[in-house]
Amino acid sequence: MNAYQPQPEASRRILDDVLRASEQLAALPAFPDFDAALQQQVLEEAGKFVGELVAPLNRSGDEVGAQFNAGTVTMPPGFRESYQAFWQAGWPSLAGAVEDGGQGLPTVVEAVLHEMLNAANHGWTMAPGLLHGAAECIRHHASAELKARYLPRLVSGEWLATMCLTEPHAGSDLGLVRTKATPLADGRFALSGTKIFISGGEHDLTDNIVHLVLARLPDAPPGPKGLSLFLVPKFEPDGTRSAVHCERIEEKMGIHASPTCVMRFDEAAASLVGEPGKGLNAMFVMMNAARLLVGLQGIGLLDAAWQKANAYAQERRQMRAPGSASQAGQADPVALHPAIQRILATQRAWIDAGRVIAYRTAIELDLQKHHPEAAKREAAARWCSLVTPVLKSAWTEQAFAGASACLQVFGGHGYVREWGIEQHVRDARVAMIYEGTxxxxxxxxxxxxxxxxxxxxxxxxxxxxxxxxxxxxxxxxxxxxxxxxxxxxxxxxxxxxxxxxxxxxxxxxxxxxxxxxxxxxxxxxxxxxxxxxxxxxxxxxxxxxxxxxxxxxxxxxxxxxxxxxxxxxx
Known part of the structure; x- marks a missing residue:
């Protein structure tokens, strides 16, 4: 009961029966070989991988957590091995551009994969969660040299990436960022400053980590218009360790398996990404991609909590349900009690509707990018602009409230760790905060x-x-x-x-x-x-x-x- 089970058939029904996804996407010039059969095959294989290699690590990852020791972070047992299997099997590259080493599949396929991953193991999935956004940011804004060096390994997932925005005094107000970028003789920059709340700032999952960092040039004006974006690798191409250090990891309410790092940059050599003073423009490519995935986190976490509560409700017997045909003195499964039915059915209503909205948003992202008609591209852009903040906000809020409601199904057993439901409540809370509250x-x-x-x-x-x-x-x-x-x-x-x-x-x-x-x-x-x-x-x-x-x-x-x-x- 503690392990989430992916349900690829439920996602397929929404994609095919409700949204006609493969029909819409196959009509786009970018996906001439995509069809319902390929879509189903990818979803089924994704479900197997997630269910067999990622979901079983959720409980132990929460209990052991990421371990910090003198600037290094060791991930929980099994995490490195499963992540290496993940990228080597090609899962991070599903929707990556073919010219960058990706498989060129539609965004919605990647979206369903991430819903499964987050439901199975939120802490584990924090690691590859920023890959797509980081790759898009570099693809659209970095120099040809940086693209050649970093893009293929980010698209494949061989290397992971971070998004270094927040500072101790500057949370949502990025205009207060103080990290400095000083020009160097070789055309690069020396970065100095401290960033906090950096997911995956240090770990042993991959051999390198690519940090994308907001900082301020010496002549930059105050406020957000003075920010530029820089790339700092953990290791330089010659194997030299960059002057970026993990000072500690946070002790958090949830997602214990994900190291939330305090990162210090000590004149770390950095490369400019995009134009000076246009850092936020480049970074928002990454943030907007992340917001759809956070909405999917909410849907996935709520589904994981619902699965546990529904299974428990079928087994747990308490009292005779109103209107029950059971004999006096017999106890019925709590699933027959109206109060429990209401909890479970209400959360199911949020999960299924959320999937329809999220999957359509992923489809619209590809229509916006690839549809030959300008009017269709404009309509898709309108949908994504207005619906993405709704998905991120409403479904992460419901993930927390709904997981708490699912815990209620367990009664006192839900409040103890044995059944695993309380972890979902703790893990879900952070999604209401990050990637823009x-x-x-x-x-x-x-x-x-x-x-x-x-x-x-x-x-x-x-x-x-x-x-x-x-x-x-x-x-x-x-x-x-x-x-x-x-x-x-x-x-x-x-x-x-x-x-x-x-x-x-x-x-x-x-x-x-x-x-x-x-x-x-x-x-x-x-x-x-x-x-x-x-x-x-x-x-x-x-x-x-x-x-x-x-x-x-x-x-x-x-x-x-x-x-x-x-x-x-x-």
């Missing part, structure tokens, strides 16, 4: 992507969803009503004369949550017409999740009608 995702959605264009992109997206739900009047009317709310209530009160400048920031979290619920309704309408629809989870969504939409709109209306917002007393 969930509050920042909400601000990004409303303040940066909705208000500046007068909600034009959002209105178009809502209309497209309404056209796509077919005979479901309930969802179509809700989408149209929300569009009306945005135009008649939200925009006038946040952009009109006399609107308080902080007004949108008070609304952002509720706004994102409302859009998440509307996307879920669209997803469940799509699933309802497909074979093998889970009728129990479908009903659970409409009964116990959907009514939250009215509450979120009421909360936004209450905020909009408030005369003013008083700051908290400090």
């Amino acid at each position: 969930n509050e920042i995702q909400a601000i990004d959605l409303l303040v940066r992507k909705t208000l500046p264009d007068g909600a034009a992109a959002l209105t178009t997206l809502l209309a497209e969803l309404a056209d796509d739900v077919g005979q479901s009047a309930r969802t179509r009317q809700a989408l149209q009503a929300f569009s009306g709310f945005v135009q008649k209530q939200l925009l006038p009160n946040t952009r009109g004369a006399g609107a308080a400048p902080d007004q949108p920031f008070w609304l952002a979290d509720d706004f994102l949550r409302a859009l998440a619920l509307l996307l879920m309704a669209w997803a469940w309408d799509r699933m309802a017409t497909a074979p093998h629809c889970d009728a129990t989870a479908h009903a659970a969504f409409w009964r116990w999740v959907w009514p939250e939409l009215d509450m979120r709109i009421a909360m936004m209306n209450a905020t909009l009608s408030a005369p003013e917002h008083q700051p908290a007393m400090l």
Whole structure:
């Protein structure tokens, strides 16, 4: 019961029956040889690898954890061996560009793999989690020399990468970064500074680690526009160890198997990636790729918690369930009790709808990149821009809340380590924080992507969803009503004369949550017409999740009608 079991067939049904993924992707010039059979083969083999080599290491990885000793980090038993098998089997290179040594498969195949990996072993999967983003960053912004040296080994996964942004005084506010980059005579730069919260900053999984580091040139202006991006390898091409040191690893609530490092750069030789002062532009290629994967983390972790709770509920007998046919004095499986059924069905509703939304987002990434029609590329870019922050925020929040609800199924047994459910609660919590906190995702959605264009992109997206739900009047009317709310209530009160400048920031979290619920309704309408629809989870969504939409709109209306917002007393 402690080991997650991948369910590739469940993912295949959503890809084929709900989204017609292989049909859409095979029509793109980039994937002429891709079809449903290849998709199924890759998913089945991925499920075998994850279930046999990665999932069994989850419990021991949590208990042993990454071990720090005098600047070196040793990963838990079995981690290095399984990671070496992972990259040598070609799994990191699934969606990599063929010209860089990748296999050139669609992004959605990689997305399903990462969902499985995170569900199986969140700590292990932190290591390769940044590979795709790092490779894309180098591919689009690095010099030809850096590409030749580093890109093939990152695409293959032979080497791993980090993203070094955060400093002790500069978390989400990257404009406060102080790490300095001083020009050297050979055209490189000497980096000096300390970075914190660096996932995989030091480990023994691979023979080299590629650090991508935000730093400030001597003549750089203050703030985010003064930041440049640099590459520092753990080992130089001649085998010399770079002047970058792991000072310690953090003692954390969860993901104990992933070393979260404090990294010190002591005039470490670094190469510039991209243009001076354009570091954030280059780094956001990496961060945006990571945000979809973090949303998939939420879905995967929630599914892993659900699997444990569902299995336990079938076995554990307690009391006679209401309406049970059992004889008096007999105990029924707790799965027959309505309270437990509600917990399990509600989390299943989130998992299945999340998969539809996340898989479509991965498909849209390839449509944005490869579709021959400009209008299709524009529509795909709109979907990815608006939906990615929703996925990252709503599904990581639900992973934590839903894992806690699944723990409840176990009663007191869930609170002890024996059953493994409490690890999911601990592990899931961090996903609400990294790659941009969930509050920042909400601000990004409303303040940066909705208000500046007068909600034009959002209105178009809502209309497209309404056209796509077919005979479901309930969802179509809700989408149209929300569009009306945005135009008649939200925009006038946040952009009109006399609107308080902080007004949108008070609304952002509720706004994102409302859009998440509307996307879920669209997803469940799509699933309802497909074979093998889970009728129990479908009903659970409409009964116990959907009514939250009215509450979120009421909360936004209450905020909009408030005369003013008083700051908290400090």
